[in-house]
Amino acid sequence: MASISLRHLRKHYAAQTVLHDLSLEIRNGEFVALVGPSGCGKSTLLRMVAGLEAVDEGEILLGTQRLNEVAPRERNIAMVFQNYALYPHMSVAENLGFALRLQGVRPAERKLRVDRVAHILNLQELLARRPAQLSGGQRQRVAMGRAIVREPQAFLFDEPLSNLDAKLRVQMRTEIKALHQRLGTTTLYVTHDQIEAMTMADRIVVLRDGRIEQVGTPLELYDRPRNAFVAGFIGAPAMNLLAARAHEGGRVLTDDGLQLPLPAGLRLAPGHAVWLGVRPEHLQVTSADQGLRAEVQVLEPTGAETQIAARLGGQNVIAVSRERIDLRPGSALSLRPLAHQLHVFDQASGARLN
């Protein structure tokens, strides 16, 4: 196991810059998730750490070893690919043992280590099968087994769950997390699914257009997003962002005339254009005299909670209530944002103001 340091990385494809001066420290044994919309450079970054893409500027360190000029095979890093990339002409056992065979590990020891990994991942029954005879989840497990069996310094995951169905994805999420807790290997995990990142990672790195927007623990990112992009990206359903202007007396006026309180202690020049962010669970359903009038558009009960898509002034908002709500589309309801849970972002720069 080792830490991974990325220092002032840059990457260009022809005239286009994919990564801009990116620096990140991944501690020994840490599970770090890279999230961001497609094209943000997260897979490129992962492939640079793997050695599958060249580093244009900056350096990558594994522990104290500089990796820039080291071939992928000498990096002692294992990678799980999005499409699994299992060798179709080899059995599961051969797939698992391939790296060991290349290392010159004796057949007896190889079998021992393959069996051990098969036991961890519950693959014992499948060792003689070819990848084509496996289901998606089984293939996924073999791909992980192939990474584990080498006992590498670090794991890289490139959207490993995106080809699985929803139920299996949740199950594999738990398995990967349990595996990390058991092995404690430094892990870099790329995903576009922020729920995966939230549930699995020790720390999350949010990328946009080749720049880091924020690094932090899942709850730091959720509770105190550094800018409007992170606020909108982390959390499902996404944070409501209302366009508003600062007003006299510690209040803001939304563009369609609703008056809302500002978080305590925040002083803004009148007229300052802001995004007012409020998470769906902080938009409470109240009695008519206490809140803002909204019109129900869609109700989505999930059993445990109810999602309410409503029209507040001229803007669409989503509220989540733990209560069972019986309302028809088109009917009125009152919503009250919790003042101490409000997020305020500058409209021009997107930066957090409170």
Add this chain to the structure above:
Amino acid sequence: MHAEAALYEPPFPPEQPRRRSWLRRHARETAALVLLAVLLFPFFWMVQLALRPADDAFEPALLFMPTLDAFRALWQDQFARAFGNSLLTSTLSTALSLLIGVPAAYVLTRWRFRARRHVALWILCTRMAPPIAFTIPFFLALRWSGLLDTVWGLTLIYLTFNLAIVIWLMQSFFAAIPAALEEAAWMDGCGIWSAFWHVTLPLTLPGLVSTAVLCFIFSWSDFFFALILTRTQAITAPVAIVNFLQYDGWEWTKIAAAGTLVMLPVVAFTLLVRKYLVRGLTAGGVKD
């Protein structure tokens, strides 16, 4: 009257109990058999001619006493040597063109350098002109290098043609292998060529086999270059057959026997690798 009668006739013949004749029920099979008979007729005719006694080669009688005289005569007539030359040149040129062409095709598929398309196209150019266009340059080149009428000289000439086939066919097979498999192999500890050896090549094996068969058949069946570039030492089987057409008479049964022998390796080869041939020639046609 006729027109009127036609008007009142129902547009479809009335429904009748379905009792089609044997011929109609087996129309497809019969047609296939007839076609097969037409296609195979020259082959069978040649084989039976090879087995006839030389005296009644063209007797109309269908029944005759089969004899291996023609084959025996062939062996005493230096044909064995020509046959050996054929085997040697075809095998050598196939092996060499695979040895050079397969890595070349791999590089052309995986390495995106600037002149890639041009290089690939110019390789194909060797197959664009009719063979006669190259005859005189080849003849002069071989004479100059002292390779005229040698097995190596002929192998070299076949190599120039087979390389184009190998490179173009194998490119499409390599392109069908996902690059992620090779990347996974690199991460597992392979270098570029060991990933090629352990992962890419085994996956393209059906393609490789069908390519090899094609190369072998092209070299084996060549008559033109063998006729011009060999005299006595490196003469191949197809050319040797022509030598049975002599001034003082044509030895038909020997010609047929030699023809049968020349066909044998090709038929055997094709039957042996039929499974691969079908898979190989269709692989890459559809995206998995």
